[in-house]
Amino acid sequence: MSHRLGENMIIHALLSSLDLTSFHLAEENSASLKNEQPIRHCLSHGTQLNEYGANGNVAYGLNTSPSKLPPWKTMGETDADPDPGKTTQTMFTLNYPRIQIPFEITLWVLLASFAKIGFHVYHKITVWVPESCLLISIGLIVGGIMHSVNEDPPAVLTSSAFFLYMLPPIVLDSSYFMPTRPFFENFGTVLWFAVVGTLWNSIGIGISLFAICQIEAFGVQDINLQENLLFASIISTVEPVAVLTVFEDISIHEQLYIVVFGECLFNDAVTVVLYNLFNHVAVMPEVEAGEVFLDIGSFFVVGLGGVFFGLLFGFVAAFTTRFTGKVREIEPLIIFLYSYLAYLLAELFAISSIMAIVTCALTMKYYVEENVSQHSCTTIRHVIKMLGSVSETLIFFFLGVVTITTEHEWNWGYILFTLLFALLWRGLGILVLTQIINPFRTIPFNFKDQFGLTYGGLRGAVSFALAFTLPESIGHKKLFITGTIVVIIFTVFIQGITIRPLLKLMNVRKTNRKQETISVEIHKRLMEHTVAGIEDLCGQWSHYYWKDKFMKFNNQIIRKILIRDTRPESSIVALYKKLELQNAMEILDTMSGDISAAPSLISLHEEIKNASKSRKKFLSSDVTSMHELLSKNMYKIRQRTVSYTNKHSLPNDITAREILMRRHTSLRRSLRAGSFHGTNAAKMSQKFLSLPMGQSLNSGFPPRRFGHTETIVTKTVRVESSNHGRLPTHGLALFLRKERCSFNPRCSSSAVAEVLHELDAWGDGDEPERMESE
Amino acid sequence: MGSTSSTLLKIPNVEELVQETGFSPAHIIRLYDRFKVLDKEGRGHLCPQDFGAIKELAMNPIRDRIISAFFSPGKETVDFNTFVRILAHFRPVDKDRPKDPNSPEPINSRSNKLKFAFQLYDQDKDGKISRDELLKVSSFFILLSSHKLNMTDSRLIDRFSGTC
Numbered sequence: 001m002s003h004r005l006g007e008n009m010i011i012h013a014l015l016s017s018l019d020l021t022s023f024h025l026a027e028e029n030s031a032s033l034k035n036e037q038p039i040r041h042c043l044s045h046g047t048q049l050n051e052y053g054a055n056g057n058v059a060y061g062l063n064t065s066p067s068k069l070p071p072w073k074t075m076g077e078t079d080a081d082p083d084p085g086k087t088t089q090t091m092f093t094l095n096y097p098r099i100q101i102p103f104e105i106t107l108w109v110l111l112a113s114f115a116k117i118g119f120h121v122y123h124k125i126t127v128w129v130p131e132s133c134l135l136i137s138i139g140l141i142v143g144g145i146m147h148s149v150n151e152d153p154p155a156v157l158t159s160s161a162f163f164l165y166m167l168p169p170i171v172l173d174s175s176y177f178m179p180t181r182p183f184f185e186n187f188g189t190v191l192w193f194a195v196v197g198t199l200w201n202s203i204g205i206g207i208s209l210f211a212i213c214q215i216e217a218f219g220v221q222d223i224n225l226q227e228n229l230l231f232a233s234i235i236s237t238v239e240p241v242a243v244l245t246v247f248e249d250i251s252i253h254e255q256l257y258i259v260v261f262g263e264c265l266f267n268d269a270v271t272v273v274l275y276n277l278f279n280h281v282a283v284m285p286e287v288e289a290g291e292v293f294l295d296i297g298s299f300f301v302v303g304l305g306g307v308f309f310g311l312l313f314g315f316v317a318a319f320t321t322r323f324t325g326k327v328r329e330i331e332p333l334i335i336f337l338y339s340y341l342a343y344l345l346a347e348l349f350a351i352s353s354i355m356a357i358v359t360c361a362l363t364m365k366y367y368v369e370e371n372v373s374q375h376s377c378t379t380i381r382h383v384i385k386m387l388g389s390v391s392e393t394l395i396f397f398f399l400g401v402v403t404i405t406t407e408h409e410w411n412w413g414y415i416l417f418t419l420l421f422a423l424l425w426r427g428l429g430i431l432v433l434t435q436i437i438n439p440f441r442t443i444p445f446n447f448k449d450q451f452g453l454t455y456g457g458l459r460g461a462v463s464f465a466l467a468f469t470l471p472e473s474i475g476h477k478k479l480f481i482t483g484t485i486v487v488i489i490f491t492v493f494i495q496g497i498t499i500r501p502l503l504k505l506m507n508v509r510k511t512n513r514k515q516e517t518i519s520v521e522i523h524k525r526l527m528e529h530t531v532a533g534i535e536d537l538c539g540q541w542s543h544y545y546w547k548d549k550f551m552k553f554n555n556q557i558i559r560k561i562l563i564r565d566t567r568p569e570s571s572i573v574a575l576y577k578k579l580e581l582q583n584a585m586e587i588l589d590t591m592s593g594d595i596s597a598a599p600s601l602i603s604l605h606e607e608i609k610n611a612s613k614s615r616k617k618f619l620s621s622d623v624t625s626m627h628e629l630l631s632k633n634m635y636k637i638r639q640r641t642v643s644y645t646n647k648h649s650l651p652n653d654i655t656a657r658e659i660l661m662r663r664h665t666s667l668r669r670s671l672r673a674g675s676f677h678g679t680n681a682a683k684m685s686q687k688f689l690s691l692p693m694g695q696s697l698n699s700g701f702p703p704r705r706f707g708h709t710e711t712i713v714t715k716t717v718r719v720e721s722s723n724h725g726r727l728p729t730h731g732l733a734l735f736l737r738k739e740r741c742s743f744n745p746r747c748s749s750s751a752v753a754e755v756l757h758e759l760d761a762w763g764d765g766d767e768p769e770r771m772e773s774e
Numbered sequence: 775m776g777s778t779s780s781t782l783l784k785i786p787n788v789e790e791l792v793q794e795t796g797f798s799p800a801h802i803i804r805l806y807d808r809f810k811v812l813d814k815e816g817r818g819h820l821c822p823q824d825f826g827a828i829k830e831l832a833m834n835p836i837r838d839r840i841i842s843a844f845f846s847p848g849k850e851t852v853d854f855n856t857f858v859r860i861l862a863h864f865r866p867v868d869k870d871r872p873k874d875p876n877s878p879e880p881i882n883s884r885s886n887k888l889k890f891a892f893q894l895y896d897q898d899k900d901g902k903i904s905r906d907e908l909l910k911v912s913s914f915f916i917l918l919s920s921h922k923l924n925m926t927d928s929r930l931i932d933r934f935s936g937t938c
Binding site for chain 1: 911
C-alpha cells in the first residue's frame with residue numbers, strides 16, 4: 001500500500017510539472033490518496049487534462065474529442081483491475097496524455113512537411129499547380145479521413161492560436177526578405193493599392209451584397225449592412241503566396257512584383273483594422289456617426305502606432321546586437337525575440353501588430369546584419385524562412401482539413417454573388433486606382449500589368465482565420481465561413497492554376513517580333529547592360545534627395561550608436577575570406593563529385609579553338625533552341641531582375657557572385673601575367689580597377705594595413721608562380737585539386753587589390769550590405 | 775536652386791561644354807555635383823577606383839569595359855570635361871537637327887553612339903572587332919553556373935561565330 005502511495009506521489013509530481021494539470025491536481029490530490037488504483041487515476045488525470053484543454057483557450061487548443069481517449073482508458077482500466085494486494089510493477093507503461101500536445105503538433109507539422117516534400121518530387125506538378133493548391137488538396141483528403149472517423153481536427157485556427165503563433169512568422173518572413181530599395185521607391189503606390197484598394201473592395205462588395213440581400217429569393221434578408229461589410233472586409237484581403245512564385249517564373253517586371261508584395265503585406269494590416277472596426281460596429285445595436293469617425297481616426301493611430309513600435313524595437317534590437325560580440329550564439333535569438341515582442345506589445349495596445357513587426361524587421365535587418373557574425377546571419381535567415389514556411393504550410397493544410405469538418409451553411413445565391421463581386425470589384429478597383437496613380441509613377445502600369453494585379457488577387461490564410469474568429473452573435477456565421485472558404489478555394493485553385501498560362505499568353509501575344517538572331521541578342525544585352533551601367537554611374541538622385549539626407553544622418557549619427565566598431569582591417573579580410581569560401585562552397589555544391597567539371601573561362605576559350613575546326617550547319621530548330629537557351633541563361637539586366645525572393649527559398653544571388661568572381665579571376669590572370677613582386681603587380685596592361693599599390697591605398701588606409709595587404713599579395717603571387725602558369729580560372733578549384741596547397745583561403749586570394757578596393761567601396765557606400773542581401 | 779549661377783561659374787569652360795555636348799546648364803550642374811560626389815578626395819579628376827566605388831555598378835558584367843571607355847588610352851584620370859563628353863553619347867538623338875555638313879557631328883549622333891559601342895568591344899583598339907573579342911564579350915553575359923549551357927557551349931559558340 002505504502003508502495004503504491006509512493007508511486008502515486010511520484011506520478012503526481014511528474015504530472016504537476018505541467019501547469020495545466022496543477023489546477024486539477026489541487027482538487028484531486030486528496031481524492032488520489034484514497035484511490036487504490038494509481039494507474040487508472042493517473043490516466044484519469046490525463047482525461048482531466050484533455051477536458052480542460054478542450055474547454056479552455058489553450059494555445060494549441062486541444063479540441064480532441066474524448067473519442068481519442070477510449071483506447072487508453074480501457075487499457076488503464078484493465079491494468080488497474082488487479083487487486084490491491086498485488087505489488088507487481090508493470091514493465092511497460094503508456095502515458096499518452098502526457099505527451100499529447102507536443103506529439104500532435106509534431107505529427108501535424110510532419111505530415112504537412114511530407115506533403116511539401118512529396119510535391120517537389122514531381123517537379124512538373126509544382127510548375128503548373130501552385131503549392132498552396134496542393135496543400136489544400138492534401139488537407140481536404142486528410143479532413144475527409146478525419147471526418148469519416150468522426151474526429152475533430154485540432155483547433156489550430158482559434159483566434160489566439162492563429163494570431164499569436166501562426167501569423168507572426170509569415171509576416172516576419174515576408175518583411176525580412178523584402179527588397180528594400182524597390183519597396184521604398186514604390187512606397188506610395190503600394191500604400192495606395194493596399195489602403196485605398198482594400199477600402200474600395202470592402203465597401204463595394206459589402207454594399208452590393210447588401211443589395212443582393214434585399215432580394216427575397218435568396219432568403220438572407222436578415223443580414224444587415226454592418227454584417228455584410230464585415231464579411232466583405234474579410235474576403236477582400238489578398239495573399240501573395242502563389243502569385244509571387246508564378247510572377248517570378250514569368251519574369252514579370254519588378255514594379256509589379258513589388259506592388260503585389262507590398263500590397264499583400266499592408267492590406268493584412270488594413271483588413272484587420274477594418275475587421276475590428278466593422279466588428280465593433282456590427283455588434284452594436286445602433287451606430288452613431290461620431291463613433292464611426294472615431295474609428296476612422298483610430299485607423300491612423302493604429303497604423304502609425306504600429307510603425308512607431310516597430311521602429312522602436314528595431315533600434316533597440318540593433319543596439320543590443322552591438323554588444324553581443326562575445327555571445328554569438330544568442331544573436332539570432334535576439335532578432336526573433338525583439339520582433340515577436342514588438343508584435344505582442346502592439347497586440348496589447350490594440351495597434352497594428354503587423355505594421356509593427358514589418359517595420360521592426362526592416363529596421364533591424366539593416367543594422368543587425370552588420371553587427372552579427374556571418375553564421376548568425378545565415379542562421380537568422382534560415383530560421384525565419386523555416387518558420388514562415390511551416391506556418392504557411394500548416395495554415396493551408398488546415399484550410400483543407402477544416403473545410404470538410406466544419407458545418408456549412410450553403411446559400412447558392414449569396415455565395416455565388418460573393419464570388420462574382422469579389423472578382424468584379426477587385427478588377428474595377430485596380431482599373432480605377434491605376435488610372436489615378438499612373439501619372440504619379442515613372443513607369444506607368446499598362447493593361448497587362450493591371451490584369452496581372454487583378455487576377456493575381458488570391459485570397460488565403462488571413463481571410464480564413466478572420467472568418468473563424470467572427471463573433472458568435474452574428475447569425476449567419478456559418479454562411480460567412482462557407483462563403484470565405486468558397487472564395488479562397490476558387491481563387492487559389494482556379495486563378496492560381498490559370499494565371500500562369502494566361503500571363504504567358506499575354507506576354508507572347510504582346511511581343512510579336514520575329515525571332516532574332518543570336519548575335520542581335522548579344523548585342524542587345526551589351527547595350528542594355530551599358531545603359532544600366534551608365535545610369536548607375538550618373539546616379540539618379542533627384543528622386544533620392546530625402547534618401548541622401550537620411551543616409552547622411554544615418555552615417556553620422558545612427559550608425560555610430562548602433563553598430564559595433566569594426567576594425568576595418570579584420571572586416572575586409574574577413575569579407576574577402578568569406579567571398580572565397582562561398583565560391584568554394586558553391587562549386588562543391590553544384591558539382592557533386594567532379595570538381596574539374598566546373599565551368600571555367602579557360603575551358604570556354606579552349607572550346608572555341610576546338611569548335612572552329614569543325615563548322616557544321618545547324619538546323620533552324622537547333623538555332624531556336626540554342627537561342628532560347630542562351631537568352632534564358634544570360635544575366636538579367638538590373639531592371640529586370642526579379643530574383644529577390646522566391647517565396648519558398650532563400651535569395652539567390654548567383655548572378656552577382658559570378659560577376660564578381662569572374663572579375664577576380666580575370667584580374668588574377670593579369671596579375672599572374674605580371675611580375676612576381678607584389679609591388680609590380682600594379683602595372684597592369686589593361687585598365688582594370690587595380691589599386692595602384694603605391695598610391696591611393698595609402699590614402700584610404702592606415703599604413704599598417706598596407707603592409708598587411710602587401711604580404712597577402714606577395715604570398716599570392718609566390719604561390720601562383722610556384723604552380724607554373726597552368727592555372728584554371730576558378731580560384732579555389734585550383735587549390736582543391738592540387739594537394740600542394742592546403743585549403744587556406746588567404747593562400748588562394750586573387751587580386752587582393754581589386755577586392756580590397758571593392759570591399760572598401762562597400763564600406764564607404766550607401767548601403768554596406770553583405771553580398772547576400774540584395 | 776539659388777546657387778545655380780555660382781555653380782556654373784565654378785565649372786571651367788561651361789559654354790563650350792554646353793555647345794559641344796548639348797546638355798542644358800541644369801544638366802551640367804547636376805553632372806558636376808555627381809562628379810564631385812564621385813571624386814571623394816576633391817582632386818578635380820577621377821581615377822578608376824572612384825568608378826569602382828559605385829556600388830551598383832559592381833553587379834554589372836561589363837563594368838570594366840564601361841569604365842575603361844572613360845579613360846582614353848594612356849591617361850589615368852578623367853577630368854570633368856571628358857566625363858561630360860563621354861556621357862553626352864547617351865543623350866537622346868536630336869531628331870530635328872538640321873543637317874549641316876560643315877559643323878562636326880554632335881556627340882549624341884547615331885554614328886558617334888555606334889563608335890562608342892564599338893569601343894566597348896574593341897579592346898586592343900585596332901579599329902576592328904576580332905572573333906575572339908566578340909566571343910569574349912558574349913561570354914561575359916552567360917550564366918556560367920547553368921548546367922544546360924555547358925553542354926551546348928561549343929555549339930553555341932560555333933553557331934554564333936558562324937552568324938557574324
